[in-house]
Amino acid sequence: MASAEEVAKEAERRDIRDRWLLSAPALIIIFLAATGPLLIVVIYSFLTPGPYGGVVWKFSTDGWLSVLMQRDIFDDTLAFADAHLSIFWRSISLSFYTTVLTLFFGFPTAYFIATRPPKTREVWVFLVTIPFWTNLLIRTFAMQQVIRNEGLVNTALMALGIIKQPLQIMNTDAAILLGMIYIYLPLMVLPIYASMEKLDFRLVEAGYDLYAGRWQVLRRIIFPLIKPGVIAGSILVFIPSLGAYVIPRVLGGGKNMMLGNLIELQFGAGRNWPLGAAISITLMVLVMIALLFYVRNASGSEGAHG
Amino acid sequence: MPEQPGRSAIDVRGVRKVFGTGESQVAALDTVSVSIRENEFFTLLGPSGCGKTTLLRLIAGFDFPSAGEILLHGQDIASLPPFKRPVNTVFQSYALFPHMTVAENIGFGLEMLGKPKAEIKARVAEMLKLVKMEALSGRRTSQISGGQQQRVALARALAPQPKVLLLDEPLSALDYKLRKEMQIELKRLQHETGITFIFVTHDQEEALTMSDRIAVMSSGKILQVGTPWDIYDKPAERFVADFIGESNFLTAAIADIGNGKARATLKSGATIEATVAEGFQPKDNATVVVRPEHAKLTSGKGDLSGTVENIVYFGTDTHIHVRLDSSEAFTVRQQNTRSAGCGFERGDKVGISIGNDAAQVLRD
Amino acid sequence: MAKRPFDIQAQPGFGFMALLTFFALYLPIAALVTYSFNTADSLSRWDGVSLRWFISAWHNSAVQDASVRSLVLAVSAAALSTIAATMAALATTRTRPYPGLTFKYAFINQPLMVPEIVTGVALLIVFSRIKVWTGYSGLGYLIAAHTAFCIPFAYLPIRARLDSMDLTLERAAADLYATPWKAFRFVTLPLLRPAIIAGFMLAFVISLDDVVITEFVKSGGQDTLPTYMLGQLRRETSPEINAIATVFLALSVVLVTAFYFVNRRKP
Structure with missing residues (x-):
């Protein structure tokens, strides 16, 4: 008979093997319908565009060059592609403003919820959760109802006689910004609330006891303690903003494109799949940078408290 | 006297259990051997981290030993999974299934063994009666008190009629009064069922009052196995004497060993008779242990002399802390009476006399 | 008049900001729902309340097709992803770290890290090739794509539940003669059930809501409700879209409420 130690070792080997078998379906599905295709995008970014979309299997770095540059048709010199640069800039700046403004509204909201009595607190959280789980397209569409020319805002302002002509908000950067703030606000409120809920208000009492005023308590005690929630919320808002596609398409009209729309354009009317692939990878890299920033800051702030 | 193999329920032979690998290896059990007899209430006693729970888990089958054998009625079970061992456990947290009544x-164990429905029903009824829980049989386990959960855990482990019942600090979550009640209840159950109980605790009082025999453990080793009386009155090592009850340790020169007795010359110059283990060789600086209640304080001369440093009142008795002239510390416990105080005050010069048979020479 | 006692938790203006935020969260939804009851032909007029556009949407065969397709897709993807996620959660919790464990975490959560538009074009590239090679252009591609991005969502509550369950109860079952399979069947699975239901519902909602990936993966004539709506938004919108959106919204609210109660019930 095998010794107990051999039996134990065999059991552990079998356990690890079983754990691989158990996780295999999930890993295989994700590989086939998510990760694997991403690797093929990398390959496509180095090929030559086909005349009617698709690719020709010939190596080329033109796709990557075209991300930021354009080749002059007459003298073959390279110059920055202003159209692409402005789209990059719009994506990054709108995502940044969205993050700052959702924080501006989200922080007091999370604070408000966290300071309600436990019973009503659940109701407030629930009220934030409902929009969070509502279809993004429907919420974008709902925003359109408010800001379009015959929409709620313009109708109200005209009825009150404040304006004569409807404000053109639709199809501007402002419309995209409003839409993104509206849609991603719950993603800011929920993680901040999660940190705030754990906040021990005896620390706030201690702050007041040591002569801090309301602002000082907020800045020196509450804010540092819930910083992990603020960072998590900011990253949860910034990353999907960067990759936004539906919101700029519906609210921004055809002209005010963000990176997502630029990518789609290359796979559709633009018929430049390698360029589309290269922009996709660029977008992914931007997201990874944001995530790395988060990982470094999140672990750093935990270390400070531990 | 060697154990007779037929009479022991569990035989632990040279069992080692090592956790971790390479540099960070820790031996939770360091070559432990012990025999646990049939129908015995056997206790593994020691501080947390001494290896008592590890040993219990090895017997239950939740872990496998790194070396050695574990025999149940002479058969090695060390490599069997828990569901193939006729051994059941009462868990520290009870581990009652929250989704069942x-x-x-x-009835779970009997069901898993594939017993017929009628038999399970009868046996469950019997168990409910045994632990006096008939009225609550249909309740969810979250709807009953801690003491009641304890009884259900016991009934559940006893229902399949295991050869050995393992109890992992089962009383630690209960409050004092309930714990006292359950101690008596456990003794009764062990007596009525005739099943071997292996009980793990860090509470020395619990161990002394409940056990037939106790194994005192420390740092992965068993230091002493014996009846409660053996363990308390004849501690073999300093750790045992220190862990169980209170003790005074004195340095002494040991001579004239014979018949289990020796002459111990203390630092004060006084010579007392002390119990000594077989095979102990005479030496100059051995340690002698004296229990505080086995010494007597006098205002005159005794075997030792010193100054009263502190007097602590405990209700039933009073502890008088004395600084000996040899600068060693010594505590005397004195039974309280209705009439007066202890009769001494801080700063008093006192003598201490040590009764016959009160001192024990410790193994190194 | 007595002075109000000092409130430790108060911060000036925060209450106002919060209420403003809640108002802003629900104003657009209210507008959307209100317009869905509009009798007029266009969104620019208000002709009074009626169910006209709900009835019209109900009889619209394109909407019917898209709704059925959305439901079939969401149920299949939620079922498949919940099964795969439950198995994966069992494989990645309650263990000492073993080689490959971190890799598994990263891999399972990978769909969350990549912008949908990127996954969308990646799948477009691969699936369009496969469609050419195999000639098959059915719902299978959408089911595969949805299952993949639903797995991390279904995984979330199941893993959280397993992390909060130590192995004591399974040990107790093994101690009471339950084989590993029986211990799973009679102890682990019943205790895990609320989390599995929660995971299924999350996956269902996520699949039902998806626009971007579906838009890139679908073959011709394979509109789901969201992609149908996106297509309609390009044109001059009629209140019919509002009616569809309102029903969709109601469904989401019901699902979220149900999810909330399933998740809150502690076993």
């Missing part, structure tokens, strides 16, 4: 919990 009291009765379903108790």
Whole structure:
């Protein structure tokens, strides 16, 4: 008979093997319908565009060059592609403003919820959760109802006689910004609330006891303690903003494109799949940078408290 | 005297258990051997981290030993999974299934063994009666008190009629009064069922009052196995004497060993008779242990002399802390009477006399 | 008049900001729902309340097709992803770290890290090739794509539940003669059930809501409700879209409420 130690070792080997078998379906599905295709995008970014979309299997770095540059048709010199640069800039700046403004509204909201009595607190959280789980397209569409020319805002302002002509908000950067703030606000409120809920208000009492005023308590005690929630919320808002596609398409009209729309354009009317692939990878890299920033800051702030 | 193999329920032979690998290896059990007899209430006693729970888990089958054998009625079970061992456990946290009723919990083991429904029903009823829980059989386990959960856990582990019942600090979550009640209850159950109980605790009082025999453990080793009386009155090592009850340790020169007795010359110059283990060789600086209640304080001369440093009142008795002239510390416990105080005050010069048979020479 | 006692938790203006935020969260939804009851032909007029556009949407065969397709897709993807996620959660919790464990975490959560538009074009590239090679252009591609991005969502509550369950109860079952399979069947699975239901519902909602990936993966004539709506938004919108959106919204609210109660019930 095998010794107990051999039996134990065999059991552990079998356990690890079983754990691989158990996780295999999930890993295989994700590989086939998510990760694997991403690797093929990398390959496509180095090929030559086909005349009617698709690719020709010939190596080329033109796709990557075209991300930021354009080749002059007459003298073959390279110059920055202003159209692409402005789209990059719009994506990054709108995502940044969205993050700052959702924080501006989200922080007091999370604070408000966290300071309600436990019973009503659940109701407030629930009220934030409902929009969070509502279809993004429907919420974008709902925003359109408010800001379009015959929409709620313009109708109200005209009825009150404040304006004569409807404000053109639709199809501007402002419309995209409003839409993104509206849609991603719950993603800011929920993680901040999660940190705030754990906040021990005896620390706030201690702050007041040591002569801090309301602002000082907020800045020196509450804010540092819930910083992990603020960072998590900011990253949860910034990353999907960067990759936004539906919101700029519906609210921004055809002209005010963000990176997502630029990518789609290359796979559709633009018929430049390698360029589309290269922009996709660029977008992914931007997201990874944001995530790395988060990982470094999140672990750093935990270390400070531990 | 060697153990007779037929009479022991569990034989632990040279069992080692090592956790971790390479540099960070820790031996939770360091070559432990012990025999646990049939129908015995056997206690593994020691501080947390001493290896008592590890040993219990090895017997239950939740872990496998790194070396050695574990025999159940002479058969090695060390490599069997828990569901193939006729051994059941009462868990420290009770581990009652929250999605089942009291009765379903108790019947679970029998159900898994594939017993017929009628038999399970009868046995569950019997168990409910044994632990006096008939009225609550249909309740969810979350709807009953801690003491009641304890009884269900016991009934559940006893229902399949295991050869050995393992109890992992089962009383630690209960409050003082309930714990006292359950101690008596456990003794009764062990007596009525005739099953071997292996009980793990860090509470020395619990161990002394409940056990037939106790194994005192420390740092992965068993230091001493014996009856409660043996363990308390004849501690073999300093750790045992220190862990169980209170002790005074004195340095002494040991001579004239014979018949289990020796002459111990203390630092004060006084010579007392002390119990000594077989095979102990005479030496100059051995340690002698004296229990505080086995010494007597006098205002005159005794075997030792010193100054009263502190007097602590405990209700039933009073502890008088004395600084000996040899600068060693010594505590005397004195029974309280209605009439007066202890009769001494801080700063008094006192003598201490040590009774016959009160001192014990410790193994190094 | 007595002075109000000092409130430790108060911060000036925060209450106002919060209420403003809640108002802003629900104003657009209210507008959307209100317009869905509009009798007029266009969104620019208000002709009074009626169910006209709900009835019209109900009889619209394109909407019917898209709704059925959305439901079939969401149920299949939620079922498949919940099964795969439950198995994966069992494989990645309650263990000492073993080689490959971190890799598994990263891999399972990978769909969350990549912008949908990127996954969308990646799948477009691969699936369009496969469609050419195999000639098959059915719902299978959408089911595969949805299952993949639903797995991390279904995984979330199941893993959280397993992390909060130590192995004591399974040990107790093994101690009471339950084989590993029986211990799973009679102890682990019943205790895990609320989390599995929660995971299924999350996956269902996520699949039902998806626009971007579906838009890139679908073959011709394979509109789901969201992609149908996106297509309609390009044109001059009629209140029919509002009616569809309102029903969709109601469904989401019901699902979220149900999810909330399933998740809150502690076993």
